[in-house]
Each structure stands twice: as structure tokens, then as C-alpha cells.
Amino acid sequence: MAFVARRLIWDEYAGRWAVLHGGVDPRQASPVVRGWLRGSYALGRGLAALRIAPSVVTLAGLALSVAVPVVVLPGGGWPLLGAALVLLSSVADSADGAVALITARTTRLGAFYDAVADRLSEASWLVALWLLGAPGVLVTTCGALAWLHEYARARATAAGMPDIGVITVAERPTRVALVIVALVAAAVGAAVTPRLAAGAVTVVVAVWFSLGLVGAIRLAGAIRAALAHRES
16 A cells, blocks of 8 residues: 555546546636645655555544534634634545545545545535524524535436536535634634634634525536536
8 A cells, every 4th residue: 555655646636536526627727726735645655555454544534623612612712713623524535535535545435435424514504603602593504505505416416417517615625714713713703702712703604604595506506507518
């Protein structure tokens, strides 16, 4: 396994990644996305050399996410630690796929476990935002939109959509960024008053809802067009 990790170069990794992500070539992505994926590739090589299985990385990322509601519960500056855990969890979420690609251990079962871990992670983050003052109805709606986004794409792919359809404004990286912003805003606001912290979190969750709604509408249109074209 270590030998595979040493020999797999970036271009080979990027090609394999594109095949698994609807033909989206990371070498042609934005500098931020390309940099993130190159970092995941580098981390994945290191973990593969240490013979750490992709499933272990997935479980570690999930554990970090589940810990977020616990660490933010005291309020005050603790949401900063929660933000750090979310960031580390997202790094693990990207690294587990990198390890699987580098070691040629990508499986449908592994992809299923990864998807389940992603949904459980997002549910944990939303619980943390609710604990910090975001309205329960708004938090629940954001979770439903995120679930619908991923479920609709998965079902459309199973129905014959040849790729991911469209990259929307509500993809998982956006959700990760919004959670981190919300947690940092909560910590900053708490330095003034708990009410300000709750208000800041609510504003960010409202942005999540707006982007989730726009993303769901755009994805629905792309799915409809792709499946209609396939049947014509």
C-alpha cells in the first residue's frame, strides 16, 4: 500500500477523482478548490503510507463532527473550538476519499458509508447551531434541504443521469463554510451578549436556507433536463 501511495502522481489522482465526480476535473477547478484537493491528495498519500484505512478516516471525521454540539454547549468562546472541529472533520471527509483513491480501495459500500457519515455530520452541526440560538424550524428546514440536495442527485444518477447534473451554490463545501462562519460569529457575538451570538447564528442559518433553496431549484432543473434528454 505504501508503494502505491508513493507512485501515484497528482495527475493520475486527479483523473481518478474526476471519474468518480461526474467528470469534473480538479485540475481545471478554481484555485481554492484545486488547492483544497491537492492538500487532500498530499494528506491522503501520508495516511496511505501509514496504512490507515479509508474507513478509519471516515469514522474519525464523524467523531469530530459529533463532538461539535458538546463543545459549543457552554457558549462563550467555545464555538471557536467547534469551528476548528468542523474544519478538521471536513479535512477528514476529503482525506478518506483520497486514501481510497490512492490505495485503489474505492468501493460502493465505502461511498455509502461516506455519504451516511456526511449526513450525520451535518445533522450534528445543525444541532450545534440550534443550541446556540438558531430557530428549530429554520435549522430543520436547512437539514431537509441538504438531505434533499444529495438524495435527489443520487436518485437521478441511479435513474440514468450521466453525471452530477450541475454544481450548485448549496454543495457540501458551502455548508461547511457556513457552519464555520456561524460558529465563529457566535463566539465573537458572545463576547458582547448571548443575544447577539444567537442573532448572528440565525442570520448565517438563514443564508444556508436561502442558498439551499436556490440550489435545490437549480438541481431539480438540471435533473429534469438530463433525464428528459435521455428519454428523447
